[in-house]
Structure formats: structure tokens, C-alpha cells
Amino acid sequence: MFIQIISLVLDVVAGLIAGACLVRLAMQWQRIPFNNPIGQFIFAVSDRLVMPLRRWVPALGRLDTASLVGAWLVKLTQFIVLWLLGGGQGPLLLVLVLSVIGVLQLAITCLTAVVLLHAVLSWMQPGSMNFMLIDRLCQAWLAPIRRTVPLVGGIDLSSLVLLVLLQIASMVVGSIQMGLMH
Structure with missing residues (x-):
């Protein structure tokens, strides 16, 4: 039970900090200013x-690689903390690969939110x-879907389509992660 509590706390703290780094990367990619409450929170x-x-x-062009590396x-x-708490079993290389997959999973979760x-x-x-800020963050993802999926009765279903695609991506990434762990 102790490891589960530590795992939960680590997941929340790491999700907040790493998620803020990923949103920062997206905001800078989209050239969204940080002079708003959401931007100031992400920046802080x-x-x-x-x-x-x-x-x-x-940076690589508009890609803020420092945020991605962060x-x-x-x-x-x-x-690594979870690996050490688990007795350091398994190769450390696996921890490196799982951390990359963890960032990908977090990116999917952030975009879903x-x-x-x-x-x-x-x-x-x-x-x-x-x-307006959230709309600018979503436009790069919603625009291709909007070009493909027509309005249904005047309702834009692009968000729903993107959410389904993100869930599928999350399932695929989760499956890869579980495959590596077993």
C-alpha cells in the first residue's frame, strides 16, 4: 500500500510539472502569449x-526542446524512483524507454483535457x-478533422472525433507500455 501511495503522489506531481512543460511547448509552438492566467500558471x-x-x-526552430526535455x-x-522502490528489478534501459512512453501518454492526456x-x-x-487561448491550442489538431468531417445539423463534431482518436492512441500507447513491462 505504501508504494501505491507514493506512486499516486509521484504521478500527480510529475503529471503537473511535466504536463505544464508540454503545454508550455504547445503554447510556444502556437506562439500563444503567456500574459493570461493560464499562461502565467504554466510559466510558474x-x-x-x-x-x-x-x-x-x-530550440529547434519553433520547437522548445528544453520544455520537451524537461x-x-x-x-x-x-x-526511476518507482524502479528503486520496487527493488531495482529489471534493466535500467527499460526505465528510460518507459519514461519516453510516459511523456507520450501524458501528451495524449493533456491534449484530451x-x-x-x-x-x-x-x-x-x-x-x-x-x-480563445484553449481554441488556439486546439486549432492545429481540430483543423484537419474539420476539413474531413462535415457539420451534422449545424453541430461541429470535430472535438468528438479527436477525442475518439486520442482514446485510440492512448490505448495503443498503453498496450505498448504494458507489453514492455511484462
Whole structure:
């Protein structure tokens, strides 16, 4: 039970910090300013990790690789702690691979949360500043679907289609992760 509690706490803390790094990466990719409450929160959570990494990890064009490396380091730390708590059984290389998969799984989870938030805000607060920020984060993902899926009775189903695709991706990544662990 002790390991389960530690695992839960690690998952929450690592998810918050690494998730903030991934959202920061997406905001910078989309050139979304951080001068809003969501941006300031993301900046506050990720800044102490990302800024020192920028000295050694240069950006690749618009890709903020320091944020990506920061997210991976957080997940790597989480998996190493769990590996050590489990007695250090299994190869350390597996922990490295699982941490990469953990970042991918977290990216899918973050995008799922943003798309759900986008769908809710589009019905409840379509003109709010928060909706505009979330909308900009989602546009790169929703635009290709909107070109393919027609409106049904005037309703945009692109968010639903993207959520289904994200669930499928999550199942595939989870299956790969479980396959590696056994």
C-alpha cells in the first residue's frame, strides 16, 4: 500500500510539472502569449525546470526542446524512483524507454483535457479569454478533422472525433507500455 501511495503522489506531481512543460511547448509552438492566467500558471510551474535547461538544450526552430526535455526528465525521475522502490528489478534501459512512453501518454492526456475543456467552453463561454487561448491550442489538431468531417445539423463534431482518436492512441500507447513491462 505504501508504494501505491507514493506512486499516486509521484504521478500527480510529475503529471503537473511535466504536463505544464508540454503545454508550455504547445503554447510556444502556437506562439500563444503567456500574459493570461493560464499562461502565467504554466510559466510558474515549468519555469524553474525549463530555463536552466535552455542553457544546454537549444530550440529547434519553433520547437522548445528544453520544455520537451524537461517533461521527459520529470517522467524519468518518476520512473526511476518507482524502479528503486520496487527493488531495482529489471534493466535500467527499460526505465528510460518507459519514461519516453510516459511523456507520450501524458501528451495524449493533456491534449484530451484541452479538447474536453474546449468543447465545454465553446458551449458555455465562447467569447471568453480562456476559450480563445484553449481554441488556439486546439486549432492545429481540430483543423484537419474539420476539413474531413462535415457539420451534422449545424453541430461541429470535430472535438468528438479527436477525442475518439486520442482514446485510440492512448490505448495503443498503453498496450505498448504494458507489453514492455511484462
